[in-house]
Amino acid sequence: MSRSQAGWRHLIRFTLNGKPCVGEAEPRLLLTDFLRHQIGATGTHVGCEHGVCGACTVSIDGKPARACLTLAVQIDGCEVRTVESLAPSPDRLGILQAAFKRNHALQCGFCTAGILMSLDSFLREHPRPDEESICDLLSGHLCRCTGYAPIVRAAMEAAEELADQNQEKTNA
C-alpha cells in the first residue's frame, strides 16, 4: 500500500505518446492540468471539467477516456496518448487531422482534440466502422459550431484511408 499525502507532489512515471515521461503531481491534480501545466502538453483542452463535453478526451492504455475525470496519480505506469501524437512531424498533419481539414470538420477547434483522440482509439479497434457507430462514439462529445455532419464525413473518410494504408502494409 502506498499513501501519497495531500499537498505534496509525488513522482508520476508514465508513457506519453510512446516516450517515457516523468512529472510531479499532488494527489488532487487532474490529468488535464497535469498534462497542460506540469508536462507542457497543451494540445489537450479543458472544457466542462465534469466529464460531459469530451474536449479533454485522451487515450489511456489504448482506450479513450476523460482526462478531467482522471487523477494524475492514477496514470502512474500507464500509457497515455494525446493529440500531439497524431501528426508524423510538426509540419505535417496526420490522416485524421487532414481529413478533418478537408471536410471542414472544425471551426473554433476547441472540441477537436478530444474528438480526434476518441476516433484515433476507436479506429484502431474498428478499422471498418459504419456511420452509426461513429455517431454513437461522437455522442460523447459536444461541438457547438461545426455541427456533426462534417465530423462524421471526415471520420468515415479517414477510416477508409487508414484501412487502405494498413492493407498496403499487410501486402508489402
Added chain:
Amino acid sequence: MKPAAFDYVRAEHLDEALGVLSEEGSDARVIAGGQSLMAMLNMRLAKPKTLIDIMRLADLDRIERNGGTITIGAGVRQASLLEWPELRDSLQLVALALPWTGHVQTRSRGTVCGSIAHADPSAELPLVLQALGGEVHLRSARRRRRVAAKDFFTGMMATARADEELIEAVSFPTVQKRCAFREVARRHGDFAIVACAAVETADGVRLAIGGVADMPAARDFPRLDGSALDDALNAFAYELDARDDVHATARYRRDLVRMIGRDLVREVLQ
C-alpha cells in the same frame, strides 16, 4: 472545479483498503473508475480526506458464474462487461441497458459496481439491479454481508452501505425470461429523463422505473391489458412522485412512464 485536497492511497491488497476504511470511516472514499466520483470531487460535492484506489486489486476484476447468478467484481469496468462474450445470453437486460450507461469514453473507465455505489436515481445499472432483484456484496474489516437491491437503495444517491464498508461485488440472477429496456434522454448517454426496464415474471411482469423517483422503483403487475393496464400504469406513475426540473416537467415524466411502460409490458407479455 478542482477537487479539494486529499491523501491518495493505492491499495495493493483488499485488507489494506478495508483497514483504511475502518480507521477513517466517512472521511475516506473508495475510487474505482472514478466516472461518477471524480465529477463529485471536481464540483466539491464530495470532499473526502482520503481517497482509496482499488483498481490495482486484481481479485476484484472478475466476472464469475455461480449457478443461477453472475457476480461482477468491483474492478470490472463497464466496457469489459459489455465485451464479455456471455453477456447477451446470461444477462439480457444488462446487455440492453449497458449501452445507455454514459458514453464509450466513460464506460472505458467506469465500473459496474461504481455506478451502483453512486446510486444516481436516473442511472441504468441501479435500475437493472432493482428490476432483476440482484444483490450487493458488502465487505468491511469485520464482516461480509449481502444486501438485496430493494434494501440497498435508500434515497437520492443514498444506500445502505455503512461508512466502513466497500462494495466488493454485485450479483445479478440470470433470468431466461423476456426482458425489455427503453430510455428517453436529451442525448444518448446522458442521464435518463425516464428509463424503464421490464422483466417477465411467473404471473405477469415487473416494471422498474428510473429518473422519476429518488431511487429506482420496481413494481410487479399481473397480466393486464387495455384500460386495466393503463389504469395500473397511471397509478404507478403518480406514486413515483415526479418533480419538475430543468430537463422535464413532472407531467412529461408521468406521460413517459405511462407510454413506455405500456409498450414494454406488451413487448414482454406478447
